[in-house]
Amino acid sequence: xxxxxxxxxxxxxxxxxxxxxxxxxxxxxxxxxxxxxxxxxxxxxxxxxxxxxxxxxxxxxxxxxxxxxxxxxxxxxxxxxxxxxxxxxxxxxxxxxxxxxxxxxxxxxxxxxxxxxxxxxxxxxxxxxxxxxxxxxxxxxxxxxxxxxxxxxxxxxxxxxxxxxxxxxxxxxxxxxxxxxxxxxxxxxxxxxxxxxxxxxxxxxxxxxxxxxxxxxxxxxxxxxxxxxxxxxxxxxxxxxxxxxxxxxxxxxxxxxxxxxxxxxxxxxxxxxxxxxxxxxxxxxxxxxxxxxxxxxxxxxxxxxxxxxxxxxxxxxxxxxxxxxxxxxxxxxxxxxxxxxxxxxxxxxxxxxxxxxxxxxxxxxxxxxxxxxxxxxxxxxxxxxxxxxxxxxxxxxxxxxxxxxxxxxxxxxxxxxxxxxxxxxxxxxxxxxxxxxxxxxxxxxxxxxxxxxxxxxxxxxxxxxxxxxxxxxxxxxxxxxxxxxxxxxxxxxxxxxxxxxxxxxx
Amino acid sequence: xxxxxxxxxxxxxxxxxxxxxxxxxxxxxxxxxxxxxxxxxxxxxxxxxxxxxxxxxxxxxxxxxxxxxxxxxxxxxxxxxxxxxxxxxxxxxxxxxxxxxxxxxxxxxxxxxxxxxxxxxxxxxxxxxxxxxxxxxxxxxxxxxxxxxxxxxxxxxxxxxxxxxxxxxxxxxxxxxxxxxxxxxxxxxxxxxxxxxxxxxxxxxxxxxxxxxxxxxxxxxxxxxxxxxxxxxxxxxxxxxxxxxxxxxxxxxxxxxxxxxxxxxxxxxxxxxxxxxxxxxxxxxxxxxxxxxxxxxxxxxxxxxxxxxxxxx
Numbered sequence: 027x028x029x030x031x032x033x034x035x036x037x038x039x040x041x042x043x044x045x046x047x048x049x050x051x052x053x054x055x056x057x058x059x060x061x062x063x064x065x066x067x068x069x070x071x072x073x074x075x076x077x078x079x080x081x082x083x084x085x086x087x088x089x090x091x092x093x094x095x096x097x098x099x100x101x102x103x104x105x106x107x108x109x110x111x112x113x114x115x116x117x118x119x120x121x122x123x124x125x126x127x128x129x130x131x132x133x134x135x136x137x138x139x140x141x142x143x144x145x146x147x148x149x150x151x152x153x154x155x156x157x158x159x160x161x162x163x164x165x166x167x168x169x170x171x172x173x174x175x176x177x178x179x180x181x182x183x184x185x186x187x188x189x190x191x192x193x194x195x196x197x198x199x200x201x202x203x204x205x206x207x208x209x210x211x212x213x214x215x216x217x218x219x220x221x222x223x224x225x226x227x228x229x230x231x232x233x234x235x236x237x238x239x240x241x242x243x244x245x246x247x248x249x250x251x252x253x254x255x256x257x258x259x260x261x262x263x264x265x266x267x268x269x270x271x272x273x274x275x276x277x278x279x280x281x282x283x284x285x286x287x288x289x290x291x292x293x294x295x296x297x298x299x300x301x302x303x304x305x306x307x308x309x310x311x312x313x314x315x316x317x318x319x320x321x322x323x324x325x326x327x328x329x330x331x332x333x334x335x336x337x338x339x340x341x342x343x344x345x346x347x348x349x350x351x352x353x354x355x356x357x358x359x360x361x362x363x364x365x366x367x368x369x370x371x372x373x374x375x376x377x378x379x380x381x382x383x384x385x386x387x388x389x390x391x392x393x394x395x396x397x398x399x400x401x402x403x404x405x406x407x408x409x410x411x412x413x414x415x416x417x418x419x420x421x422x423x424x425x426x427x428x429x430x431x432x433x434x435x436x437x438x439x440x441x442x443x444x445x446x447x448x449x450x451x452x453x454x455x456x457x458x459x460x461x462x463x464x465x466x467x468x469x470x471x472x473x474x475x476x477x478x479x480x481x482x483x484x485x486x487x488x489x490x491x492x493x494x495x496x497x498x499x500x501x502x503x504x505x506x507x508x509x510x511x512x513x514x515x516x517x518x519x520x521x522x523x524x525x526x527x528x529x530x531x532x
Numbered sequence: 533x534x535x536x537x538x539x540x541x542x543x544x545x546x547x548x549x550x551x552x553x554x555x556x557x558x559x560x561x562x563x564x565x566x567x568x569x570x571x572x573x574x575x576x577x578x579x580x581x582x583x584x585x586x587x588x589x590x591x592x593x594x595x596x597x598x599x600x601x602x603x604x605x606x607x608x609x610x611x612x613x614x615x616x617x618x619x620x621x622x623x624x625x626x627x628x629x630x631x632x633x634x635x636x637x638x639x640x641x642x643x644x645x646x647x648x649x650x651x652x653x654x655x656x657x658x659x660x661x662x663x664x665x666x667x668x669x670x671x672x673x674x675x676x677x678x679x680x681x682x683x684x685x686x687x688x689x690x691x692x693x694x695x696x697x698x699x700x701x702x703x704x705x706x707x708x709x710x711x712x713x714x715x716x717x718x719x720x721x722x723x724x725x726x727x728x729x730x731x732x733x734x735x736x737x738x739x740x741x742x743x744x745x746x747x748x749x750x751x752x753x754x755x756x757x758x759x760x761x762x763x764x765x766x767x768x769x770x771x772x773x774x775x776x777x778x779x780x781x782x783x784x785x786x787x788x789x790x791x792x793x794x795x796x797x798x799x800x801x802x803x804x805x806x807x808x809x810x811x812x813x814x815x816x817x818x819x820x821x822x823x824x825x826x827x828x829x830x831x832x833x834x835x836x837x838x839x840x841x842x843x844x845x
Contacts (some may be wrong), residue, residue: 071570078579164719169725170726211709211710223601226601251560349714350714351719359570362575362576368809368814370814436598437600479710484708
């Protein structure tokens with residue numbers, strides 16, 4: 027049943043008018059992705075009223091184009107300006123920006139483009155493979171598993187901040203404290219709001235991210251002067267895009283792991299792309315033979331998060347086809363578009379609205395590939411951004427990203443928060459505190475707290491025993507412990523090896 | 533030609549509604565405030581009604597999402613606007629009624645809102661897992677421990693309804709809140725971490741049709757589903773008063789003629805083919821009420837919830 031619908035959808039996309047909507051979606055998605063502060067959710071929220079008059083399938087193509095293209099668009103700014111265009115691209119800055127500084131932006135963009143489209147394709151195939159099991163997958167992740175996943179994510183913070191463990195933990199703790207501002211999800215009590223109404227709903231994510239990454243990075247660039255790539259690379263040729271594409275296939279295990287992590291995290295409602303790409307990055311660092319090379323321009327550090335980021339779109343449709351519930355903020359808006367077209371998402375959505383769902387799947391995948399192709403074609407011009415004087419780049423990025431933050435909800439307070447977070451972010455850059463750990467803790471803290479509270483209520487106060495009785499929870503517990511102890515064990519083992527110089531026979 | 537027509541329309545309007553409101557509502561667009569984000573239930577109903585209302589009025593209606601602070605920011609924006617009929621809003625009732633009854637500051641007074649129309653209403657039902665041994669409310673109460681229910685937030689209308697309903701039935705509950713949306717609360721029942729959930733019948737029906745859930749009672753006077761008893765049949769007629777309403781209103785002291793004009797347009801829109809088809813596809817229960825009826829429903833609701841003040845605090 028599924029395959030026929032898939033073929034139909036591919037044929038449909040290929041035919042005239044639909045393709046125009048898809049192409050429009052891709053271009054729009056790229057633009058919204060590239061601009062810090064604007065993302066896929068903003069694009070979809072703004073587009074939603076526009077789709078009202080469209081045929082439902084055309085609306086799907088437009089939405090799918092946007093969803094598939096934003097993540098690659100965001101990686102361009104992440105690599106060239108150390109400013110993630112969308113939140114999930116934050117992990118790409120770790121190794122992408124050092125590459126750009128070394129004049130190898132072409133390599134990084136090539137790798138990002140290729141791993142984005144490959145990740146998108148793998149995510150799609152995983153989705154189609156798992157559609158028959160979709161219900162079981164969704165039902166096996168309850169509050170207990172949510173809690174353990176957030177703990178796994180928080181553990182990864184400690185692993186990913188090699189060399190600056192204490193600073194990473196401090197930033198993470200500050201992030202957790204930010205996460206607890208606002209009304210408690212269970213009791214409704216207000217905490218740390220200081221009498222400010224704005225903080226009732228908590229510290230919103232998009233202004234925080236934009237401030238932390240875009241504004242602070244622009245302050246840093248402005249005060250440093252010059253251009254991103256530096257003066258030493260004056261007459262270097264713009265090459266390496268092809269090599270970047272090739273590097274993805276050379277590191278296919280990294281690509282595969284990133285895509286699988288992305289699909290899995292995408293399938294779990296409420297975690298989203300930022301966590302997916304971050305976990306993909308930290309797991310790649312951790313399993314690599316040479317973890318010290320990351321953060322200095324290792325191409326694998328670009329491949330993993332970008333693959334995860336695009337694969338998560340396929341995964342986030344698993345809860346949608348199983349129960350008609352969204353797996354991500356983007357799919358939530360996509361379901362909103364369906365409702366607007368008189369389609370009520372529910373558990374039988376795949377039965378009655380196969381056309382729309384497969385249309386979206388194909389559109390997202392085609393967009394991931396299409397956006398990468400457009401990106402590759404434009405890359406030689408895009409890379410020139412790193413040569414432009416920051417005196418021109420900085421004001422443009424600051425103005426556009428502050429506007430973007432305002433557009434989302436039309437609240438001036440969001441803009442103010444962005445500026446405040448920008449200043450905090452700049453101080454963190456100056457004093458060498460990792461910003462991503464703060465953001466990851468902010469993203470995870472709320473879910474961690476809420477789901478732990480729920481588990482306590484469900485299990486009548488015996489949360490730990492309750493979790494041990496659930497197989498998926500036990501697996502997650504083991505993975506968390508491994509994440510934590512593996513590096514220590516490896517270090518101890520290395521130390522002993524070098525001391526006694528024993529050669530392990532194979 | 534256009535000017536000539538407009539002049540004609542103005543002349544006609546002057547005859548019927550008086551000089552002061554002569555050009556209403558043709559000279560500028562009407563802002564329709566949605567106190568939640570795009571894609572939600574309130575957003576959808578507004579965006580579906582807007583074009584139909586436009587047709588009725590011959591004016592432009594522009595939906596605007598002003599979300600935040602549990603839907604009160606949008607209500608405040610409407611309350612502060614000029615009462616000229618160019619700003620109207622949709623309200624979450626009885627969510628706001630309960631908040632106000634409990635003495636919370638919602639930033640405006642529901643009493644002062646110029647009520648225009650009630651667009652839709654939904655009633656509640658209680659459902660358990662599809663293969664659960666629990667077959668009735670009686671079984672649910674005989675678990676020998678507080679019944680675990682799933683809900684989105686402590687202040688949500690369904691959560692408040694659950695607290696009051698089970699108090700009336702006389703069973704203890706533990707309300708486990710914090711789920712992301714009403715669909716998530718129903719999936720929590722399917723996962724088996726909670727015993728039951730109280731949700732709008734239309735939402736539950738999507739899952740009872742696929743046998744993932746089983747409805748054990750509806751909070752209505754008349755039977756809605758075959759073989760499912762109503763709370764009235766079980767001897768709790770008061771419970772049928774609970775429901776969720778989508779109500780349209782405007783700033784305080786709107787001229788009666790403007791309210792009337794808008795109400796007529798909404799009534800026409802509710803009966804239009806586009807809205808009717810949309811409602812039947814999405815299971816939305818349209819239930820139109822004019823200004824007077826809506827106003828009296830609002831005051832009934834405040835006094836109804838006032839009696840449970842102690843229970844909810």
